[in-house]
Amino acid sequence: MNKLFCVLVGIGTVVSTYAQKFTTEKSSIVFFSDAALEDITASNLKAISIFDATKGEVAFSVPIKEFEFEKALMKEHFNEKYLESEKFPKATFQGVFEGYTVSQGGAQPVTAKGKLTIHGVTREVVIPGTLEFSAGKVVAKAKFIVKLEDYKIKIPQIVWQNIAEEVEVTIEFNYQS
Amino acid sequence: MMKRMIRVGVSIAFMMAGLGLSAQDLLSELESAESKQQEYTTATFKSTRLVNGQTMETKHKGALEFIFAHRFGAVNEGIYELFGLDQAYVRLGLEYGITDRLGVGFGRNSVDKTMDGYVRYKLLRQGTGVRNIPVTITGFGNMAIRTSPKKEDATFDITLEDRISYTTQLLIARKFSSRLSLQLMPTLVHKNTVDATIENNDQWALGVGGRIKLTGSLALTSEYYYRFDVPDANPYYNSLGFGIDIETGGHVFQLVMSNSRGLTERAFITETTGQFFDGDIHLGFNVTRTFQLKKER
Numbered sequence: 001m002n003k004l005f006c007v008l009v010g011i012g013t014v015v016s017t018y019a020q021k022f023t024t025e026k027s028s029i030v031f032f033s034d035a036a037l038e039d040i041t042a043s044n045l046k047a048i049s050i051f052d053a054t055k056g057e058v059a060f061s062v063p064i065k066e067f068e069f070e071k072a073l074m075k076e077h078f079n080e081k082y083l084e085s086e087k088f089p090k091a092t093f094q095g096v097f098e099g100y101t102v103s104q105g106g107a108q109p110v111t112a113k114g115k116l117t118i119h120g121v122t123r124e125v126v127i128p129g130t131l132e133f134s135a136g137k138v139v140a141k142a143k144f145i146v147k148l149e150d151y152k153i154k155i156p157q158i159v160w161q162n163i164a165e166e167v168e169v170t171i172e173f174n175y176q177s
Numbered sequence: 178m179m180k181r182m183i184r185v186g187v188s189i190a191f192m193m194a195g196l197g198l199s200a201q202d203l204l205s206e207l208e209s210a211e212s213k214q215q216e217y218t219t220a221t222f223k224s225t226r227l228v229n230g231q232t233m234e235t236k237h238k239g240a241l242e243f244i245f246a247h248r249f250g251a252v253n254e255g256i257y258e259l260f261g262l263d264q265a266y267v268r269l270g271l272e273y274g275i276t277d278r279l280g281v282g283f284g285r286n287s288v289d290k291t292m293d294g295y296v297r298y299k300l301l302r303q304g305t306g307v308r309n310i311p312v313t314i315t316g317f318g319n320m321a322i323r324t325s326p327k328k329e330d331a332t333f334d335i336t337l338e339d340r341i342s343y344t345t346q347l348l349i350a351r352k353f354s355s356r357l358s359l360q361l362m363p364t365l366v367h368k369n370t371v372d373a374t375i376e377n378n379d380q381w382a383l384g385v386g387g388r389i390k391l392t393g394s395l396a397l398t399s400e401y402y403y404r405f406d407v408p409d410a411n412p413y414y415n416s417l418g419f420g421i422d423i424e425t426g427g428h429v430f431q432l433v434m435s436n437s438r439g440l441t442e443r444a445f446i447t448e449t450t451g452q453f454f455d456g457d458i459h460l461g462f463n464v465t466r467t468f469q470l471k472k473e474r
Contacts, residue, residue: 074236
């Protein structure tokens, strides 16, 4: 009887620790705004993420203040006026990757479904992207559009020609187990 | 048999608990893994000028700011002078960020035909994270040469030395929230040559000022300089000013009203001629345009 007990607890422990978790080794988040007067691009190398390959769960967190721009003043306005990073210091995503096979090599198309939070506004999103598994490593890539209006990011009339209403976001996470 | 069932049940419960543990919120797991980093407060003020005087802000590295400032005559001069708008006192200036903390600038003000040059350095930066620092402190020092009157028009044999004054300030500011920032400005103005019956060579003053942000691009500002140990015969007043900051991209427009018309420290801190509450109010504006000369990346 005790043996059965041990075996069951054992299985429980093994299953729970076996959950294969990947954490970010390198990350890059770039956004691009293409407006009438000005193209603006900014990149952030400080995002972190966890991906649990057994369950498909994924989460990432992006510190807003770490976006670097071509002009220092753009960074200041981005934080101070548009993303209000003192109030909302992070953008986050929490959800699942769907449609992948761990054993398959090469880049495979997947979708990430879940909650994307930017500027304190959380929305359900479906983001298409790719996952590529190799020994102990995973690379996740995605490119999608964020509508500023959806996240209550207000652009004053006077600069609407400088800032696009939609920005293109490119994400790349390099995970290791 | 019954006992056995219970034991199996307990075991299954344990197993479920084990599974449940691994399913904990990935996002909170991420947050606990994050390393603490020092974060510095940014944009305490929108500009390097509060109303007439300085803020603790420095330009970012490689940024050049052109400052065009204008003060009209006093509004109580009436309709004949179009409430002061017929006269104008101008300061044109440039400021450059050598590093994010060190800046230099120079300018010329039409009041007393004064040229000024200055250096500012952020000694301490407000921030949180590794170390909690409650305030930003910037040291500011300038030298100003008043080129009026001409040598032949002067009442005494005036030399270059007589024309020079120095200002040393500590600009101590705290951004309490994204809405409210306050600043204290202990100041020493030294004038090489003075009329000793009305003023001292060294003049101490304490400025207080702040801003309240109304929207992302709009803020109200105010500034007051109190002078210490003023001789009884001194004809000047303490400087008081109010302003509205409007920011649009690379420009900041500051619409101001003040009893001072000069725009160098010597002129507005120690030689303000207007009495604010008698209507000696000068309307004016500061317009700044920032150019990024060196790319950040």
